[in-house]
Amino acid sequence: MVDVALKSVSFRYNSKQSLVLNGTTLFVEHGEFVGLLGPNGSGKTTMLRIIAGLFPVSDGEVKVCGMNPLKIGRKKLAKIVGFVTQDFIPIYDYTVKQIVLSGRLPYAKTFFSTWTDKDLEAVKEALRKVDAERFIERSFHSLSTGEQKRVAMARILAQNTPVILLDEPTAHLDPGHVVEIKNVLAHLHKEGKTIIAAFHDVNIASELCTRIVFMKSGKILFDGPPEKIITEKTLELIYDTKFHVIKNPETGKLIVVY
Numbered sequence: 638m639v640d641v642a643l644k645s646v647s648f649r650y651n652s653k654q655s656l657v658l659n660g661t662t663l664f665v666e667h668g669e670f671v672g673l674l675g676p677n678g679s680g681k682t683t684m685l686r687i688i689a690g691l692f693p694v695s696d697g698e699v700k701v702c703g704m705n706p707l708k709i710g711r712k713k714l715a716k717i718v719g720f721v722t723q724d725f726i727p728i729y730d731y732t733v734k735q736i737v738l739s740g741r742l743p744y745a746k747t748f749f750s751t752w753t754d755k756d757l758e759a760v761k762e763a764l765r766k767v768d769a770e771r772f773i774e775r776s777f778h779s780l781s782t783g784e785q786k787r788v789a790m791a792r793i794l795a796q797n798t799p800v801i802l803l804d805e806p807t808a809h810l811d812p813g814h815v816v817e818i819k820n821v822l823a824h825l826h827k828e829g830k831t832i833i834a835a836f837h838d839v840n841i842a843s844e845l846c847t848r849i850v851f852m853k854s855g856k857i858l859f860d861g862p863p864e865k866i867i868t869e870k871t872l873e874l875i876y877d878t879k880f881h882v883i884k885n886p887e888t889g890k891l892i893v894v895y
């Protein structure tokens with residue numbers, strides 16, 4: 638079953654701009670873990686935003702679980718797609734508990750419904766998974782960038798959607814918490830979630846993803862399993878820099894050295 642379908646999608650943010658996505662076609666099957674990679678400005682975040690239904694495309698078609706994300710209604714969409722953005726900073730200074738509870742809003746009868754025990758349990762469980770339980774009563778703004786990142790991740794875990802979009806989920810994290818988030822992502826993948834994540838760290842993508850999509854200038858240049866697609870030649874074509882690719886003797890996964 639195809640969970641995410643982009644058919645010949647073109648997009649620009651405004652009419653003065655050249656195309657940011659240029660005739661992009663991508664079909665993501667249920668349960669795939671897709672890593673979006675490419676240089677700064679290649680269109681990774683834009684592609685995630687389009688899938689999340691944040692912008693209408695200029696041309697082409699977008700479907701999430703068979704539906705147009707712009708037409709199914711925000712509440713229904715929020716039960717299908719969770720999106721951890723790169724820069725999640727709420728305007729008001731909510732507590733961590735309130736932030737993670739907002740992930741439960743799609744399940745509330747009305748906006749003013751009181752939270753159920755199930756919601757509160759989901760919040761605690763999500764915070765536990767990202768090692769952020771101790772922050773539950775803290776103000777979100779008072780946390781470090783990496784701590785905020787983990788809370789934003791917990792919010793999406795509480796939202797419990799079949800499709801998860803992540804924009805650089807390990808950016809700003811110390812090595813210990815990178816490992817933790819990698820474990821959370823591996824677990825979500827094992828649970829059968831469909832994951833599409835933008836990464837700059839090729840090694841993390843190589844380790845976690847079942848499929849790598851390399852983008853450049855709004856186009857998909859290479860698409861395939863990491864072991865086939867992460868080569869010195871493709872990396873040089875994408876990043877205009879020389880790399881060495883070796884095999885991790887422990888995991889058998891490819892590692893990029895630069």
Ligand SMILES: Nc1ncnc2c1ncn2[C@@H]1O[C@H](COP(=O)(O)OP(=O)(O)OP(=O)(O)O)[C@@H](O)[C@H]1O
Pocket residue numbers: 650651657675676677678679680681682683684835
């Ligand atoms: N809100 C916006 N308005 C206008 N142009 C934008 C906007 N957001 C992004 N762009 C432009 O669209 C292009 C693609 O940006 P995008 O953020 O999708 O790239 P990216 O691959 O995610 O980059 P990075 O690795 O730096 O996060 C860039 O040229 C960027 O300047």
